[in-house]
Amino acid sequence: MTTDDLNCDEIVELVTAYLDNALDEDTRRRFEQHLTTCTGCDRYLEQIRRTIAELGLLPPEHLSDQARTDLLTAFRGWRAT
Numbered sequence: 001m002t003t004d005d006l007n008c009d010e011i012v013e014l015v016t017a018y019l020d021n022a023l024d025e026d027t028r029r030r031f032e033q034h035l036t037t038c039t040g041c042d043r044y045l046e047q048i049r050r051t052i053a054e055l056g057l058l059p060p061e062h063l064s065d066q067a068r069t070d071l072l073t074a075f076r077g078w079r080a081t
Contacts, residue, residue: 006034011041015048 011034017023018031035042
């Protein structure tokens with residue numbers, strides 16, 4: 001692994017920017033290179049894509065206030081770990 005390689009922790013931190021097409025060309029290339037050799041990160045990216053797609057189909061009025069609070073708390077807690 002060279003110093004230019006991204007590690008799994010960095011991939012997790014960059015996944016949102018990757019999906020938003022907000023990475024610079026070099027970082028995007030390094031991100032995609034990591035995915036070719038790491039099935040765990042490739043799987044993680046696919047899970048995030050599926051989650052976004054599924055949640056995008058859920059009308060906001062079907063999400064109770066408590067469910068919304070629980071989800072936000074879970075995601076904040078996950079991000080902090």
